[in-house]
Amino acid sequence: MELRVLQYFLAIAREQSIVRAAESLHLSQPTLSTQIKNMEEELGKQLLIRGTKGSRKITLTEEGMILRKRAEEILELVKKTENEVTLSNQIIMGDIYIGTGETDAVRILAKAATSLQNTCPGIHYHISSGNSTFVMERLDKGLLDFGIVFGTVDLTKYNALKIPAKDVWGVLMRKDSPLAEKETIAPEDLWDKPLIVSQQENKGGTLTQWLKRQESDLNIVATYNLIFNASLLVDEGLGYAIGFDKIINTTGNSNLCFRPLKPGLEDEMSIIWKKYQIFSKPAEKFITVLQEHLNAR
Known part of the structure; x- marks a missing residue:
């Protein structure tokens, strides 16, 4: 399977039309159709569902959707590799890719x-937000140079630098909520409340243990991946969001406030990268400077 043909396939998936894809690629329609047909024969799977005469819209089969996801990752990794190789003997410039959860760190x-x-000045940074699973998956695929994760790190797979800061768990709520009158929030305060929790914690974790209740015994009205979106649900009165402090601004004219948990719950953080990873010059320079900053704290 050639990279060029993967690019052709992604163009069709993007345009949802062989005609428009051919125009964007400056190819003839028969040439493009032949290339995709050959790829389908090579894989032994149908990738596209061609529209009827009344509709020329192209849709992807289940196998086509899998290939689209993998093709995007492959081409992203190829681009990253080309940039690293091209710039390896020049001055330090290039791209650094970092994955992280939402944290003040x-x-x-x-x-x-x-x-x-x-x-x-030629170093550029690309930040992707997601939970620890998202970060480690992209690290393992080589799509990230570094990741910030919470909790224990598997040191058989990753190198890690401890970040000398901890994120404090608490509850984001409206200032007119009954619990806003409290300085801290205890587990029993939340047992009968509509809760908005992170998707990762919803599957069981430190927070579930702190609450001293099973998920089925709690009133979880929504889950979130990014707490900014959760804050909008809170602002509209849907419930109480449990998350980290210092991410959502609760000062000034904000309708929201944050109250820490009691007993306190904190998460340690580390910046990690794959063991035996060969860094690009920008990544190598960055981790050296980061270590200096951490040692100086």
């Missing part, structure tokens, strides 16, 4: 990046 990365700006 990103400021530590920002400080390291800022200190590099004067000497290495």
Whole structure:
């Protein structure tokens, strides 16, 4: 399977039309159709469902949707590799890819990046947000250089630097909520409340243990991946969101407030990368400067 043909396939998936895809690729329609047909024969699977005469819209089969996801990852990795190789013998410039959950600890990365700006202005940073599973999956596929994760790190797979900061768990709520009168929130305060929890914690984790209740015994009205979206649900009165402090602004005219949990619940953080990873020059420079910043704290 050639990279060129993967690009053709993605163009069809994007345009949902062989005609429009051919135009965007500056190919003839028969040439493009032949290339995709040959790929289907090579894989032994139908990838596209061609529209009827009344509708020329192209849709993907289940196998086509799988290939689309993998093709995007493959081409992204190829681009990343080409950039690293092309710039390997030149001045330090290029791209650094970092995955992280929503945490105020990103400021530590920002400080390291800022200190590099004067000497290495050609370094560019790409931040992807997601939970620990998302971060580690992309690390394992080589799509990220570094990731920030919470809790214990598998040191057989990753190198890790402890971040000297902890994220504090608490409850995001409206200022006119009954619980807003409290300075801290205890487990029993939440047992009968409509809760909005992270998708990762909804599957069982530290928070579930702290609440001293099974998921089925709680009133979980919604789950979130990004707490900004959860904050909008809270603002509209749907429920109480459990998450980390310092991510949503609760000062000034905000309708929201944050109350920490009691007993307190904190998560340690680490920045990780794959063991035996060969860094690009920008990534190598960045981790060196980050280590210096952490050692100076």
